[in-house]
Amino acid sequence: MAQYARGSAVAVIRLRNPPVNALSLAVLQTLEDGLKKADADPSVKAVMICGENGKFSAGADIRGFSSPKRLGGALGPIVSLIESSEKPVVAAIEGVALGGGLEVALGCHYRIAHVKARMGLPEVTIGLLPGAEGTQRLPRLIGVPAALDMITTGKHIPATEALKLGLVDEIVEENTIEAAIRLANKVIGQPLGPRRLSLKPVPKVPNMEAFLDEALVKVKRQARGCLAPELCFQAVRAATQSPFAEGVRRERELFQVLLSSGQAQALQYAFFAERAVRRWATPSGASWSSAAPQPVRRAAVIGLGTMGQGIVTSLVKANIPLVALEQDLENLNKGRKAVMLLLQREAMKMEGGAQILDFHNPAHLQFTVDFDLLRDVDLVIEAVFENMALKKEIFHKLSKICKPGALLCTNTSALNIDEIASATNRPQQVIGTHFFSPAHVMRLLEIIYGRHTSPTAIATAMQLAKALKKVGVVVGNCFGFVGNRMMFPYVQQAVFLLEEGSRPEAVDQVLEDFGFKIGPFRMSDLAGLDVGWRSRKDQGLTGPSLPAGTPARQRHGQRYSPLPDLLCEQGRFGQKTARGWYLYEKAGGRTATPDPWLHNFLSQYRDTHGIQTRFIDQEEILERCLFSLINEGFAILAEGIASGPEHLDVIYINGYGWPEHRGGPMFYASTVGLPRVLAKLQKYSEAHPDVPGLRPSAFLKKLVAVGNPPLKEWMSYLSQQSSKL
Ligand SMILES: CCCCCCCCCCCCC[C@H](O)CC(=O)SCCNC(=O)CCNC(=O)[C@H](O)C(C)(C)COP(=O)(O)OP(=O)(O)OC[C@H]1O[C@@H](n2cnc3c(N)ncnc32)[C@H](O)[C@@H]1OP(=O)(O)O
Numbered sequence: 001m002a003q004y005a006r007g008s009a010v011a012v013i014r015l016r017n018p019p020v021n022a023l024s025l026a027v028l029q030t031l032e033d034g035l036k037k038a039d040a041d042p043s044v045k046a047v048m049i050c051g052e053n054g055k056f057s058a059g060a061d062i063r064g065f066s067s068p069k070r071l072g073g074a075l076g077p078i079v080s081l082i083e084s085s086e087k088p089v090v091a092a093i094e095g096v097a098l099g100g101g102l103e104v105a106l107g108c109h110y111r112i113a114h115v116k117a118r119m120g121l122p123e124v125t126i127g128l129l130p131g132a133e134g135t136q137r138l139p140r141l142i143g144v145p146a147a148l149d150m151i152t153t154g155k156h157i158p159a160t161e162a163l164k165l166g167l168v169d170e171i172v173e174e175n176t177i178e179a180a181i182r183l184a185n186k187v188i189g190q191p192l193g194p195r196r197l198s199l200k201p202v203p204k205v206p207n208m209e210a211f212l213d214e215a216l217v218k219v220k221r222q223a224r225g226c227l228a229p230e231l232c233f234q235a236v237r238a239a240t241q242s243p244f245a246e247g248v249r250r251e252r253e254l255f256q257v258l259l260s261s262g263q264a265q266a267l268q269y270a271f272f273a274e275r276a277v278r279r280w281a282t283p284s285g286a287s288w289s290s291a292a293p294q295p296v297r298r299a300a301v302i303g304l305g306t307m308g309q310g311i312v313t314s315l316v317k318a319n320i321p322l323v324a325l326e327q328d329l330e331n332l333n334k335g336r337k338a339v340m341l342l343l344q345r346e347a348m349k350m351e352g353g354a355q356i357l358d359f360h361n362p363a364h365l366q367f368t369v370d371f372d373l374l375r376d377v378d379l380v381i382e383a384v385f386e387n388m389a390l391k392k393e394i395f396h397k398l399s400k401i402c403k404p405g406a407l408l409c410t411n412t413s414a415l416n417i418d419e420i421a422s423a424t425n426r427p428q429q430v431i432g433t434h435f436f437s438p439a440h441v442m443r444l445l446e447i448i449y450g451r452h453t454s455p456t457a458i459a460t461a462m463q464l465a466k467a468l469k470k471v472g473v474v475v476g477n478c479f480g481f482v483g484n485r486m487m488f489p490y491v492q493q494a495v496f497l498l499e500e501g502s503r504p505e506a507v508d509q510v511l512e513d514f515g516f517k518i519g520p521f522r523m524s525d526l527a528g529l530d531v532g533w534r535s536r537k538d539q540g541l542t543g544p545s546l547p548a549g550t551p552a553r554q555r556h557g558q559r560y561s562p563l564p565d566l567l568c569e570q571g572r573f574g575q576k577t578a579r580g581w582y583l584y585e586k587a588g589g590r591t592a593t594p595d596p597w598l599h600n601f602l603s604q605y606r607d608t609h610g611i612q613t614r615f616i617d618q619e620e621i622l623e624r625c626l627f628s629l630i631n632e633g634f635a636i637l638a639e640g641i642a643s644g645p646e647h648l649d650v651i652y653i654n655g656y657g658w659p660e661h662r663g664g665p666m667f668y669a670s671t672v673g674l675p676r677v678l679a680k681l682q683k684y685s686e687a688h689p690d691v692p693g694l695r696p697s698a699f700l701k702k703l704v705a706v707g708n709p710p711l712k713e714w715m716s717y718l719s720q721q722s723s724k725l
Pocket residue numbers: 019020022058059060061062063068069071072073075076096098099100101103122123126128129130131132134252253255256272275276
């Protein structure tokens with residue numbers, strides 16, 4: 001709703017729809033009624049629009065896009081109605097003014113913002129464009145380059161920047177509402193024509209066309225197949241080419257294209273999925289609603305390798321005082337140097353920079369080799385090498401040294417949390433926190449509870465994720481947890497495709513065209529092939545512990561490809577050694593070039609093993625890689641390792657470079673249609689009966705058998721009928 005009140009000469013219209021004053025049809029109706037009432041009342045000389053509870057508005061109610069006609073009809077005309085008012089209208093912006101919220105403010109004649117407010121047109125991030133005339137008004141107000149940047153990236157800008165851009169007229173540190181009413185009283189009677197943005201020309205940029213052409217190349221490159229940024233661009237370009245009314249017509253057309261593109265649905269699903277996973281629950285009944293986190297006043301990180309360095313940086317950025325521990329002075333000094341470099345770079349990117357990141361103060365960040373300094377910390381994150389014996393040794397030590405309430409977290413990407421916890425006297429306080437590299441950049445934090453992990457421990461880890469500005473996703477304990485477990489069959493298929501006749505660059509291209517930031521082979525070169533090699537040696541799949549006489553391409557009766565092991569045996573670890581699946585310009589180089597040596601090696605390998613090379617088309621590459629990953633996802637859901645498909649999707653979008661405009665792997669499966677996914681898996685499984693990853697999961701079969709229900713109903717079939725799976 002919106003509330004209308006009239007005290008003095010200034011009528012107040014307050015947008016009210018908790019928690020973020022989203023513009024629902026009801027809110028819009030009362031906003032329109034309020035404007036008309038103010039217009040008709042001769043004692044009202046000016047109007048002030050603000051939001052309830054310190055927030056202007058987060059924009060159109062995203063859930064309302066399922067009835068686009070009604071919402072579409074409403075907002076643009078209301079913004080025009082505000083602008084055409086004969087009485088000055090002032091927007092008092094507190095908290096956020098986003099999307100349609102900012103478009104309402106752009107219709108107002110004056111904008112005044114609290115210094116802590118944030119503004120933006122984030123529609124592009126949910127697959128849309130500002131559809132209430134924002135693409136036409138914003139360039140007229142702040143110029144094309146700044147408007148294009150805001151609209152095509154969706155970034156939120158702070159009030160201070162908004163003031164510099166001319167997006168707001170004034171910022172205040174205290175009561176925004178009172179300041180807005182003062183301003184409204186002051187401008188009564190002043191001419192409104194110059195304040196109506198629709199009447200202003202778009203400010204000229206020297207060589208506008210060349211500027212726009214260049215901007216378009218950048219927008220397309222960054223979009224990776226997502227339509228919205230390019231259509232946002234087109235709407236802004238229309239503002240530079242046509243009068244206001246025609247630009248608005250174009251904006252509406254483009255909005256309609258996006259609304260019906262399917263990508264908008266995927267991105268909006270992802271928006272709500274990210275919020276849904278905060279409401280975590282475990283099969284034993286623990287949940288976010290009853291578990292309370294314990295405070296983390298001081299933390300510790302053990303191990304200052306690449307992961308530890310990123311984790312320390314994240315904690316410092318979150319203002320959590322910490323102790324960083326290494327096993328000896330040499331490693332400590334190396335780690336300290338790397339951390340300081342990262343922190344300096346981060347400080348340069350931040351407003352307020354080094355003053356905010358107080359990392360030179362030992363009370364905030366202390367480096368040590370002395371385990372005893374961990375006595376008083378509330379939480380420890382162990383980030384050493386992926387080695388069970390080493391981790392158990394450390395956890396045993398921690399359980400003796402740390403205070404009784406301290407939470408003990410292990411940064412592992414696959415190891416058994418229960419086994420690590422068994423080395424302590426407090427398994428209820430042991431939890432997995434799987435960070436993704438680089439840990440100070442990647443948003444995902446996979447939080448893994450073990451058999452004994454307490455609800456408080458889970459709640460504390462989730463609270464930590466929030467403090468680190470990460471997306472925490474709670475999952476159960478199994479080898480590889482959710483993300484890596486789904487990744488194994490995907491990478492396995494990619495390697496099998498090479499055996500059968502494909503090349504790394506062909507496989508990567510297909511998956512990058514699909515929208516992945518990076519294909520599986522480039523990814524493995526980046527991560528280092530030696531990481532998987534070590535793990536396979538530990539599992540006895542290769543290396544000295546492999547029993548004599550084991551067939552080269554079989555393990556435990558299943559198909560196995562020794563290709564990655566053979567590359568490692570040749571010292572090809574990826575980027576770090578300048579060669580892996582590709583060739584790089586130097587050790588640590590980033591530019592991957594197809595490698596004739598590798599092509600030749602693959603041919604010889606196929607000859608050695610009598611594999612007939614065949615042409616593999618793009619469809620087969622895509623389906624075998626993606627459907628095997630999705631198939632594992634269904635198995636994970638059936639086992640109760642994750643409490644819903646949203647969890648898997650949020651993990652893939654935030655940790656594995658899955659293209660967000662495809663909504664995550666499980667959402668993607670729902671758009672392909674489960675019967676098709678099943679049929680394809682059945683086909684590939686028949687062709688490769690020794691590959692369990694292609695054998696359709698019982699849960700997928702069940703969902704197809706019950707008629708391919710919508711994604712939000714999947715879990716209900718599991719809980720009611722899991723015994724029959
Ligand atoms: C045939 C005719 C058709 C022709 C069409 C022609 C024209 C059509 C014109 C249509 C009008 C377009 C108008 C406009 O341009 C479009 C929009 O405004 S789209 C919305 C844009 N806004 C956003 O994307 C903002 C999204 N929200 C956020 O970024 C954040 O929520 C926040 C506001 C920064 C707050 O963050 P937090 O404090 O962390 O809180 P949460 O994120 O957890 O949010 C709390 C709670 O609120 C829910 N929520 C947030 N924003 C919205 C929203 N805009 N709509 C609905 N719900 C919202 C969020 O989901 C949380 O709830 P929960 O999910 O936890 O229950």
